[in-house]
Amino acid sequence: METCNMSYSRNMEEEYQKFIQRMNPPRVVIDNDSCQNATIIQVDSANKHGILLEVVQILTDLNFVVTKAYISSDGGWFMDVFNVTDQEGNKITDEEVLDYVRKALGSESSFMTTVKSIGVTPSGDHTVIELIGSDRPGLLSELCAVLTHLKCNVLNAELWTHNTRAASVMQVTDEESGAAISDPERLTNIKQMLSNVLKGSNDAREAKTVVAHGVTHTERRLHQMMFSVRDYERGADEGSDEKQRPVVNVVDWYDKDCSVVTIRCKDRPKLLFDTICTLTDMEYVVFHGNVDAEGPEAHQEYCIRHIDGYPMKSDAERQRVIQCLEAAIERRVSEGLKLELCTTDRVGLLSNVTRIFRENSLTVTRAEVATHGNKAVNTFYVRDASGYPVDLKIIESIRKEIGQTVLKVKGNSQDSNQGPQESPTRFLFGGLFKSKSFCNFGLVRSYPEGIPLNTLF
Numbered sequence: 001m002e003t004c005n006m007s008y009s010r011n012m013e014e015e016y017q018k019f020i021q022r023m024n025p026p027r028v029v030i031d032n033d034s035c036q037n038a039t040i041i042q043v044d045s046a047n048k049h050g051i052l053l054e055v056v057q058i059l060t061d062l063n064f065v066v067t068k069a070y071i072s073s074d075g076g077w078f079m080d081v082f083n084v085t086d087q088e089g090n091k092i093t094d095e096e097v098l099d100y101v102r103k104a105l106g107s108e109s110s111f112m113t114t115v116k117s118i119g120v121t122p123s124g125d126h127t128v129i130e131l132i133g134s135d136r137p138g139l140l141s142e143l144c145a146v147l148t149h150l151k152c153n154v155l156n157a158e159l160w161t162h163n164t165r166a167a168s169v170m171q172v173t174d175e176e177s178g179a180a181i182s183d184p185e186r187l188t189n190i191k192q193m194l195s196n197v198l199k200g201s202n203d204a205r206e207a208k209t210v211v212a213h214g215v216t217h218t219e220r221r222l223h224q225m226m227f228s229v230r231d232y233e234r235g236a237d238e239g240s241d242e243k244q245r246p247v248v249n250v251v252d253w254y255d256k257d258c259s260v261v262t263i264r265c266k267d268r269p270k271l272l273f274d275t276i277c278t279l280t281d282m283e284y285v286v287f288h289g290n291v292d293a294e295g296p297e298a299h300q301e302y303c304i305r306h307i308d309g310y311p312m313k314s315d316a317e318r319q320r321v322i323q324c325l326e327a328a329i330e331r332r333v334s335e336g337l338k339l340e341l342c343t344t345d346r347v348g349l350l351s352n353v354t355r356i357f358r359e360n361s362l363t364v365t366r367a368e369v370a371t372h373g374n375k376a377v378n379t380f381y382v383r384d385a386s387g388y389p390v391d392l393k394i395i396e397s398i399r400k401e402i403g404q405t406v407l408k409v410k411g412n413s414q415d416s417n418q419g420p421q422e423s424p425t426r427f428l429f430g431g432l433f434k435s436k437s438f439c440n441f442g443l444v445r446s447y448p449e450g451i452p453l454n455t456l457f
Contacts, residue, residue, distance in 0.1 A: 026045035027045070027106065028041065029041075029042040029044075030042075030102065035083060038084060038085050039083070040082070041059070041105075044079050045077075047077055049280075051078050052073060052280070053273075053276050053280040056272055056273050056276050057273060057277075058101075058105060059082060060272070062100075064084040065087060066291065068082070068291060068294065069082045069083070069272065069291035073287050074287040125180055126155055126172060127172050129170045129172060129191075129194070129212070131143065131166075131169075132209075132228070134198075135161045135166040140159055140168075140354050140367060143168070143197055144351040146193050147194075148351040152173070152174070153172060153175050154170055154172050156171040157170040158218050158367065159366060160366055162231045162327060163231045167222050167225040167226050167229070169218045191211060194209045195209045219277075223331070224281060227278075227324065232326065245330075246263060247264040248261070249262045258311050259311040259321075260302070261301065264300075267295070268333070271300075274329060282321065282324060283306060283307040284304045285305055285307055286302045286303070286304050287303055287305065332366075334365075334381045337381065337382050338380075339409060340378070341379075342375065345375060356398055360394050362385065362390065362394070364380050365381045366380075367381070395409060
């Protein structure tokens with residue numbers, strides 16, 4: 001009886017949320033006049049848990065760069081302002097793109113339907129395989145070799161490695177039919193053989209292979225998968241250089257019953273998505289925030305509460321949030337030499353390329369594999385398996401074997417994981433944490449367009 005009541009309560013809450021959304025559809029205002037170097041997108045909507053991530057996910061999947069953001073979602077209303085550019089730092093002026101943004105974020109379409117259609121891959125025409133295990137040199141090569149042996153063609157894939165863990169989401173089809181693989185016996189065999197590869201080392205961590213159903217947002221799933229194997233925990237010999245770590249702090253704002261998270265690190269694409277995704281999946285609500293990423297450094301500040309309405313309750317919880325945010329930022333940091341491969345797609349291509357990397361003592365730290373029509377467009381970040389800098393003579397030898405016009409080196413930096421430089425604080429609440437309660441300091445700041453921040457609390 002209690003279970004039925006809980007189910008009824010959840011259904012009623014969902015119906016009430018749908019009713020509120022219908023009565024207060026999202027409103028999107030796009031302004032290309034007020035800011036000289038960015039397009040301003042303002043989104044107003046009825047508030048609900050996860051809406052901030054949904055908006056950020058749409059902007060990120062459209063490859064927009066968020067240079068500034070102002071977040072206010074306290075109470076029943078959600079209002080966010082984003083300053084965005086394209087990948088080259090230009091305003092978004094294409095009317096078709098702007099119209100799509102209005103429809104994606106606004107009332108001209110179902111907001112949730114749009115969220116599920118951008119950057120999210122339905123698995124009807126392919127099979128989605130999720131892989132988690134311990135990282136080791138040659139792992140991607142071994143996984144691809146098994147899939148080729150099992151007559152599976154990898155259409156798209158993404159691999160992340162962090163803190164000795166590895167996670168990958170792969171979209172595969174049957175080699176002969178080009179369709180999704182649905183035979184239960186064959187799927188069981190694929191899962192078993194891939195699991196055997198993941199368990200190849202003697203590491204005690206659990207290896208896992210899952211065939212996913214429904215829709216998958218690859219990058220969010222990778223964050224969730226890495227979180228599930230606790231990649232945020234560092235062993236005594238696993239800590240990275242402190243100077244290269246992002247600076248993350250969490251303090252309590254007692255008078256406002258919230259916790260304030262501040263982040264400072266080198267800016268990079270999709271950083272905002274990574275931090276918001278992590279806080280949302282940890283069931284925290286961002287109800288005020290400020291993001292500044294106009295320079296080489298990114299500065300993010302969030303006032304957060306747990307989904308139950310309470311701030312963080314212990315030092316252990318605060319430390320866990322810090323560790324998880326550090327891990328979320330580091331997972332996508334590109335360590336190694338960047339190689340781009342563009343050629344006509346064929347069965348076994350990924351297996352052959354990664355085998356050549358392995359035979360030349362290169363290990364893949366991150367990979368993005370995509371198929372556009374009959375073209376394979378792949379990006380690999382590689383490092384020497386022994387930990388030494390990659391020998392560029394070896395790279396040239398590999399390029400000759402694969403094809404110099406097919407495989408190209410992008411930049412010579414072999415480690416882009418540089419930490420933030422010391423600079424005067426630019427945080428919204430900077431310098432106010434000297435007291436356990438800082439409401440008496442009369443905090444006032446333009447937020448946004450001349451609205452004093454203290455009027456938003």
